[in-house]
Amino acid sequence: MIYRLYYWPDLQGRGEFIRLALEYAGARYVDVLRMPGGDFRREANPPPFAPPYLVAGKRVIAQTANILLFLGPRLRLAPRDEAGRLWAHQLQLTVADWLTEVHDTHHPIGSGLYYEDQKPEARRRAADYLAHRLPKFLDYFDGVLGGSGGAFLLGRRLAYPDLSLFQMVTGHRYAFPRAMARIERRYPRVVALHDRVVSDPRLLPYLKSRRRIPFNRQGIFRAYPELDDRRNNPKKT
């Protein structure tokens, strides 16, 4: 099976969570829009609401977490039993909720408006996010790691939500470097998971390759210094 991924070619975005799973598993896939002449399909059945979507044979599957639900067992990145698969998926859905909140730090008013047209609101939302929401998500995943019985979210074997949690950490370090420097030490198991994944020989070649699109200001994680902790005015930890 050669999978075909349809997603924006110039940013990591939601598609990156799929790419990480495909790359880690060594799956054969085409990142369609990054190929010469590649474009979204005019018709896809059943119809996706938005990218990313994956074509696997005659199947068309959309929604990032749904794609990973489909790929997980096929790529050996999820447990085989139903309880394990649903738990992996539940974690992925929590990552999805978290990612939406990250997006809304720079687009709190409308995803169709420019950032420049919602900067005051973005500052308020980002401050609230960094003060309340980011610690809540990090604390949750640190707790899951603490209770899993292994170094990974589901225990002793890496599963696709581990790759997604790695992406969340590296994305936050790019977008909110001061805030992350301030708080990430409070979540040592999350940081250790990041470190384990980033140096995994199954992923390292991809991360060092040109296939890994650099973070930039078209993506979900954006480095706007004015949305990060204020310089020289760190909040008390």
Place this chain on the structure above:
Amino acid sequence: MIYRLYYWPDLQGRGEFIRLALEYAGARYVDVLRMPGGDFRREANPPPFAPPYLVAGKRVIAQTANILLFLGPRLRLAPRDEAGRLWAHQLQLTVADWLTEVHDTHHPIGSGLYYEDQKPEARRRAADYLAHRLPKFLDYFDGVLGGSGGAFLLGRRLAYPDLSLFQMVTGHRYAFPRAMARIERRYPRVVALHDRVVSDPRLLPYLKSRRRIPFNRQGIFRAYPELDDRRNNPKKT
């Protein structure tokens, strides 16, 4: 199997999507926090990030769409084959994204802040939502209904995403009555689905019962007239 649902007792919220499926199917369940002395579990394994969560025997399942993924085949509210189940789930995840956008019309800055502390931002976000996002979601689901080969999203049999789409329509009519009066006629298949579900004899007793919590200003759908279309100043259709 007697299912145990854990969710806030005084609002519809995300839990309502689970309640609708359980009620439609005539499943045996306890809405735990609505019982005398009922409360959230101190420990749940694996741990949910947030309510709702469902306890089924020894299983604890969280994330609304994940709970419906689990319940769908068991309540005969989803296809049996993998492709059909993933398609139903994909639609549910799109409803989940949509619902988050509805929530953020009144809480664009922070879910932990009062609405009164983010009213100007809420007005901007709600206006953008009604102008751009609501039509996009309604158009999508109308298109899915048009291509399904039946009166329901998946074809000729009602599945759980149909109940969720009904909830979205009735919620919008409560929260944004002027905007809905202006635009819903453009999506006749969505309206027809709503009408079919609301009068379904399998659901009607629940909808008329005291088990159906009325919409209110603690829920996701909130009737703040200042966030709806302006009175006497309807936008051109």
